[in-house]
Amino acid sequence: MMDSLRDIAGLFLNLDILDRYGYRILQGLGLTLQLVAVSVLFGFVLGMLIAHARLSKSWLLSGLAYCYTTFFRGTPLLCQLFLVYYGIGLFLPAWRATLEDIGLWAYFRDAYIWVVITFTLNTAAYQAEALRGAMQAVPRGQTEAAKALGLHQFRILQTIIWPQALLIALRPLGNELIIMIKASSIASLATLYDLMGQTRFIFARTFDLSVYLYAAILYLLMVETIRRLWGLMETRLMRHTLR
Amino acid sequence: MLIRKTAQRLAIAAFALASLLGPAVAKDWKEIRIGTEGAYPPFNNLNAKGEVEGFEIDYVNMLCGKMKVKCTWVAQDWDGIIPALLSNKYDIIVAGMNATDERKKKVDFTHVYTRVPPAFIAAKSAKTNDITPAALKGKVIGAQASTIHMNFLEKYYKDSTLKGYPTQEEANLDLANGRLDYIVADKVALLDFLNAKGKDCCKFIADVARDPVIHGDGVGMAVRKEDQDLKEMFNKAIDESLKDGSFKAVASKYFTFDIM
Amino acid sequence: MDYYLKLVSFNDGGWGWLLLKGAAITISLAVATLPFGLALGLVVALGQRSKSRVLRVPAIAFTTVFRGLPELLTLYLVYFGLQLGLQRLGRDLGFSGGIDIPPFVAGMMALGLVIAAFSSEVWVGALNAISAGQGEAARSLGLSPGQTFRFILLPQIIRVALPGIGNNWMVLLKDTSLVSVITLPELMFVTSRANVVTKEAFFFFGLASLIYLFFSLVSMAGLGRLEARSNRGYGLR
The missing domain is CATH 3.40.190.10 (Periplasmic binding protein-like II)
Incomplete structure (x- = not known):
């Protein structure tokens, strides 16, 4: 009985894989971190803009922002990446000459930029929702009081709304970062070998399930590190609310 | 080494903990479950009715008829196609799979039935x-x-x-x-x-x-290493079909050139 | 236009039925998983808040693992690992093979574990938001612990947790697309196979997006109503 149990364990554990493919796994890890960091940062800026549009008094702006967040939150990232990366491809034959002239062809040809754009568009929608909720949670009376004191619009945002809203949004934004790390695993649809892409590649070559276990440990490490960091940030930034 | 042992023990404990028991059936190969990808026309693909079709489906169904066994098909994504065989979701893979050395470490292959450059x-x-x-x-x-x-x-x-x-x-x-x-x-x-x-x-x-x-040497069907009897059954059927012209008859419906 | 209508028609050569079946599998998998995942999540949340180490440590380990693992791996572990484990163990103990975890059940278990891990965070937040005085007051009125939980705490917890649970549901809806790796012909599986045969990638991926969007819109409307209902008695602020 112990023998078969060892067989099953052997299905998920094989250190030989690390010797032969460890470097590829690390490369994939690097790409995953890079993709997520870049798109979450850009996504934050875009998300902030969308959150304000959503709260704006203009029905056109807020309607557009609503449609944007609904579409990007309501469809799978996989579909979005396919439509963006291969969709752009449809225009490439006609644009190629122009793009080569102005020296942008290499960027349009490469997948990296399109994956970053898609991830940014997607995470911006989720971050916008978190930020909108947080800004709405700042009591209205504060804005009114600030207005009464004669502060102008941008000053109110900068000194009163944003600092409080960011504190409230801290946790949901952290969760979004974690979700993005896992969601980024579909980058291989557009030929990028991120951590999951490399894992699948190695698996397809060796059919050894242990490579999935190593990937799992790396994902767990990333997610736990972020959670710990976020915990630290929260305790530090929330000092003033402690009693 | 020590880490490896400990990790193995942990995995063993986890599996033991999660296990329940159920009733059992013995194998006599009267019914064979076949795994395919269903995304590789004209060899195997899913049609709009949700059924698998293609050269490999026709060919192997013909072999099953000759062997007087009942064959059922399952469409499985490529990434999980070998793990699903090993965990007994089906008994044989017919999915345009080339018999390479890496794969032979995990599964056994029947004789080659397609060799496309x-x-x-x-x-x-x-x-x-x-x-x-x-x-x-x-x-x-x-x-x-x-x-x-x-x-x-x-x-x-x-x-x-x-x-x-x-x-x-x-x-x-x-x-x-x-x-x-x-x-x-x-x-x-x-x-x-x-x-x-x-x-x-x-x-x-x-x-x-x-x-x-x-x-590898070409496309073969993959079976679990312990199912040598199943492999021999299919080896015999493949060899006969290549000799008596029945392979050619099916292949010519799909291809204008030789695939073997 | 006619060409595309024919692609999704419900008779000869059209993919309509298969897409519809795929969409039905997607939605029924999500619906079947949700109660199981939420209930497990609540149990885990109670464990995390427990004073006993024996309950707290496994609960925290559970959340850490299943929140951190990519869903695909959880699915592989359940579908291949657990299945093989059951089979080998069964055989060693004298039963010969024959144990099978159906793909739908495996998908439900794997996605349920993931949703349990994510929702336990929401439950913990909601439990923390209810002041301890509420439970004490209920008990001093002579309600049993069970009654206190059901009539006093649970309605309030649900009210606070609802937006978070809503997010979990939206994530679940899209995560179902992963189960195509375990032979379950859900919407994304049908989409990719239709694409291979018809070579109309954009049409089918666009269509799939619209179907997911439809499910999301319906869910959002439903959630809005639920939230309004659970906020009855709190007035407008």
Whole structure:
């Protein structure tokens, strides 16, 4: 009985894989971190803009922002990446000459930029929702009081709304970062070998399930590190609310 | 070593903990469950009715008829196709799978029933038919990521930019729009594309000489290592069908050239 | 236009039925998983807040693992690992093979574990938001612990947790697309197979997006109503 149990364990554990493919796994890890960091940062800026549009008094702006967040939150990232990366491809034959002239062809040809754009568009929608909720949670009376004191619009945002809203949004934004790390695993649809892409590649070559276990440990490490960091940030930034 | 042992013990404990028991059936191979991908026309694909169809389906159903066994088909994504066999979700894989050395470490293969050459295709603008690694230096070459074609490219075309795609469809799209200069794949799949959507954009370049280490001896059916009796059953049936012309009869319905 | 209508028609050569079946599998898998995942999540949340180490440590380990693992791996572990484990163990103990975890059940278990891990965070937040005085007051009125939980705490917890649970549901809806790796012909599986046969990638991926969007819109409307209902008695602020 112990023998078969060892067989099953052997299905998920094989250190030989690390010797032969460890470097590829690390490369994939690097790409995953890079993709997520870049798109979450850009996504934050875009998300902030969308959150304000959503709260704006203009029905056109807020309607557009609503449609944007609904579409990007309501469809799978996989579909979005396919439509963006291969969709752009449809225009490439006609644009190629122009793009080569102005020296942008290499960027349009490469997948990296399109994956970053898609991830940014997607995470911006989720971050916008978190930020909108947080800004709405700042009591209205504060804005009114600030207005009464004669502060102008941008000053109110900068000194009163944003600092409080960011504190409230801290946790949901952290969760979004974690979700993005896992969601980024579909980058291989557009030929990028991120951590999951490399894992699948190695698996397809060796059919050894242990490579999935190593990937799992790396994902767990990333997610736990972020959670710990976020915990630290929260305790530090929330000092003033402690009693 | 110590870490490995401990980790193995942990995994064993986890599995033991999660286990429940159930009733049992003995195997006598009157009913055989076949796993296929269903995404590789004309060999195997899912049709609009949700049934599998294609050359491999017709061929193996014919073998099953001759062996007087009942065969049922399951469509399984490529990534999980060998693990599903090992965890007994079906008994044999018939999915255009080349019998490579790496795969033989995990499963056993029957005799070969298809041997299609790999080939290069390119955009119409390609100037030469030279496919040596030196000639393709700096070019962008695509292949389906988890296939022997990608392994082939990684081994020989180190100075080219290589791109791996989840399925052949995406690689075809990127060749048509100019992101790729070349594609390597099975000739059958490529001709399928060149005769349809790829007619205007792309052209055939050259066959690739088989490298036995990478490409294996050809396409076989995969079984679990302990099911030697099943393997022998199919070996016999394949050999007979190749001799008595029944293989040719099915193949000629799908292909205009020899695939064996 | 006619060509595309034919692609999704419900008779000869059209993919309509298969897409519809795929969409039905997607939605029924999500619906079947949700109660199981939420209930497990609540149990885990109670464990995390427990004073006993024996309950707290496994609960925290559970959340850490299943929140951190990519869903695909959880699915592989359940579908291949657990299955093989059951089979080998069964055989060693004298039963010969024959144990099978159906793909739908495996998908439900794997996605349920993931949703349990994510929702336990929401439950913990909601439990923390209810002041301890509420439970004490209920008990001093002579309600049993069970009654206190059901009539006093649970309605309030649900009210606070609802937006978070809503997010979990939206994530679940899209995560179902992963189960195509275990032979379950849900919407994304049908989409990719239709694409392979018809070579109309954009049409089918666009269509799939619209179907997911439809499910999301319906869910959002439903959630809005639920939230309004659970906020009854709190007035407008």
